[in-house]
Amino acid sequence: MTLTEAAAQLRSKQVSSLELTQQSLDRSKQLQPKLNAFLTFTEDQALQAARQADEDFAKGIDHGPLQGIPVAVKDLYYTRNTKTTAGSKIFADFVPAYDAAVVEKLKAAGAVLTGKLGMHELAFGITSNNAHYGAIRNAWDPTRIPGGSSGGSGVAVSAGMVFAAMGSDTGGSIRIPASYCGTAGIKPTYGLVSRYGTMPLGFSLDHMGPLARTSRDCAAVLNAIAGPDRRDAYSSKAAFTPIHIPATPNLNNLRIGISEEFLLEGVDPEIVAMVHTAARAFHEWGAKIVPLKLGWLRDVVAISHVILPAEAASVLEPHLSRRDDLGPEIRPLFEAGRLIPAVDYLQAQKLRRLYRAKSDNEIWTQCDILIAPSTAITAPKIGEQAVTLASGQQLEVRTASTLLVRAFNVLGVPAHSVVGGFHSNGLPMSLQLIAKPFAEASLLAAGARFEDETGHFRHKPPV
Amino acid sequence: MPLPPTPDWAKLTEATYPHLTQPERDALTKIWATNYQNFHPLKSQLSGELDPEPGFDITSTGSLGESR
Numbered sequence: 001m002t003l004t005e006a007a008a009q010l011r012s013k014q015v016s017s018l019e020l021t022q023q024s025l026d027r028s029k030q031l032q033p034k035l036n037a038f039l040t041f042t043e044d045q046a047l048q049a050a051r052q053a054d055e056d057f058a059k060g061i062d063h064g065p066l067q068g069i070p071v072a073v074k075d076l077y078y079t080r081n082t083k084t085t086a087g088s089k090i091f092a093d094f095v096p097a098y099d100a101a102v103v104e105k106l107k108a109a110g111a112v113l114t115g116k117l118g119m120h121e122l123a124f125g126i127t128s129n130n131a132h133y134g135a136i137r138n139a140w141d142p143t144r145i146p147g148g149s150s151g152g153s154g155v156a157v158s159a160g161m162v163f164a165a166m167g168s169d170t171g172g173s174i175r176i177p178a179s180y181c182g183t184a185g186i187k188p189t190y191g192l193v194s195r196y197g198t199m200p201l202g203f204s205l206d207h208m209g210p211l212a213r214t215s216r217d218c219a220a221v222l223n224a225i226a227g228p229d230r231r232d233a234y235s236s237k238a239a240f241t242p243i244h245i246p247a248t249p250n251l252n253n254l255r256i257g258i259s260e261e262f263l264l265e266g267v268d269p270e271i272v273a274m275v276h277t278a279a280r281a282f283h284e285w286g287a288k289i290v291p292l293k294l295g296w297l298r299d300v301v302a303i304s305h306v307i308l309p310a311e312a313a314s315v316l317e318p319h320l321s322r323r324d325d326l327g328p329e330i331r332p333l334f335e336a337g338r339l340i341p342a343v344d345y346l347q348a349q350k351l352r353r354l355y356r357a358k359s360d361n362e363i364w365t366q367c368d369i370l371i372a373p374s375t376a377i378t379a380p381k382i383g384e385q386a387v388t389l390a391s392g393q394q395l396e397v398r399t400a401s402t403l404l405v406r407a408f409n410v411l412g413v414p415a416h417s418v419v420g421g422f423h424s425n426g427l428p429m430s431l432q433l434i435a436k437p438f439a440e441a442s443l444l445a446a447g448a449r450f451e452d453e454t455g456h457f458r459h460k461p462p463v
Numbered sequence: 464m465p466l467p468p469t470p471d472w473a474k475l476t477e478a479t480y481p482h483l484t485q486p487e488r489d490a491l492t493k494i495w496a497t498n499y500q501n502f503h504p505l506k507s508q509l510s511g512e513l514d515p516e517p518g519f520d521i522t523s524t525g526s527l528g529e530s531r
Contacts, residue, residue, distance in 0.1 A: 078529075096529060097529065098529075195526075196526060197526070200526075204516065231526070232526075298501065299501065299505055301501075302500070302501035302502045302505060303502065303505070305497060305498040305499075305501075305502065306498060306499075306502050309494070309498065331487075332487060332490040332491050332494060333494065335480060335491060336491050336494040336495065336498070338479070339470070339472070339475050339476065339479060340498075341470060344502070346515050347506055347509055348502070349515030349516045350509050350513045350514070350515045350516075351505050351506075351508065351509065352515070352516040353513060353514065353515065353516045354508055354509075354513070356516070
């Protein structure tokens with residue numbers, strides 16, 4: 001059942017929020033030893049919120065589609081009086097005195113928070129193989145990674161523990177777990193969702209967004225959490241217009257861009273075929289396909305390799321003396337970041353402005369939505385550093401996971417992952433849809449049409 | 464005289480972190496190779512008058528840093 005379907009059942013009294021919440025908690029706890037998705041359960045608060053939601057329904061009070069719906073948040077969202085570790089030993093005992101802006105908004109919308117989800121340590125990585133809290137495991141195959149850094153969020157949604165989960169995305173950390181776990185997810189436009197009360201990683205690259213079963217579910221969450229917030233210095237001032245996805249989204253004359261250069265290079269051939277199949281399908285549904293040459297996106301990835309370590313090191317520098325409390329995988333990333341010259345960081349931010357203008361001129365004048373894979377491979381095994389494709393080509397796991405997503409953090413544009421199909425190895429493949437700033441509505445509508453027509457999102461992992 | 468393309472990462476690392484083990488030093492070397500492999504050639508596109516991204520709103524507060 002999707003979030004949207006659960007919301008309908010709550011309103012038709014087929015189920016109560018208390019029942020949904022108890023089922024959610026039972027399933028999450030039953031699967032916890034196997035998948036390790038959660039760091040903290042907030043059972044008492046959840047049951048209290050569920051009772052409140054049911055009382056509100058009984059009184060005719062309706063705060064919108066999230067009312068009474070069990071959701072969970074990545075453990076870098078501050079939660080008042082509840083531990084917020086960011087998957088780190090350094091913050092193992094950190095108990096915030098206030099809720100993150102997103103948590104405030106979820107609660108105001110009547111959502112039921114069942115707990116805090118595991119993640120890659122300090123969000124600085126893509127495996128979610130956490131040195132302090134253990135490996136988070138993929139529900140499709142527990143010997144494989146769920147992706148990251150929002151690994152717990154991907155697993156919790158894919159295994160049906162919650163209807164939606166909040167993640168964050170600095171270099172792909174929503175779209176990579178969405179890809180490896182077979183869920184939808186959206187990294188909204190930079191500044192659309194407040195970062196207030198979240199543990200930063202790269203403050204000019206951090207995007208807060210949901211993972212859920214479908215595009216429609218993502219839209220429901222985004223409608224609840226988006227909008228200006230003066231407590232976030234980079235929050236957009238523009239008022240947010242709630243997204244409405246029609247029953248059958250009209251794609252007539254929508255221009256869909258596809259680039260063989262860069263976005264389909266070094267990609268598993270079955271994933272390349274999936275993207276081509278998706279392009280043909282969009283064409284059949286009325287869209288125009290526009291070939292583009294976007295090899296220069298590789299330069300944008302190079303820019304992120306300077307901005308992210310420098311910003312991350314500035315975030316964590318007060319704690320870097322606690323070397324032994326940092327996992328061996330992420331420690332050198334922070335230590336390296338400290339040595340990046342200030343001039344190079346600033347030149348990278350200047351280049352970012354140039355490439356944003358280039359994307360306006362060379363992508364968004366040519367197409368409305370760009371399609372690409374979310375990741376170049378399907379979920380690798382835990383501990384695997386490189387994968388070998390059927391063609392014999394070897395791909396490094398970190399690069400194959402991040403290369404196709406990172407540029408869109410630098411450009412700040414919205415990027416949406418949907419289940420694109422299934423690989424012959426049985427694992428999900430993910431289609432990424434990217435649009436110009438603040439075009440979330442058209443992205444989610446196109447994603448919804450794709451899901452309605454293909455039904456790939458209905459496939460469930462064997463847990 | 465042309466500027467050197469990058470700082471000398473090996474010397475910089477040694478001066479800043481003299482107590483690193485060899486595997487830790489190797490990890491940093493690999494990061495530098497990745498980070499700067501394609502970045503420096505891009506600088507030829509820059510002019511001094513260009514403002515860096517991102518802009519921030521001076522009327523906003525921003526987080527004040529509770530996690531210590």
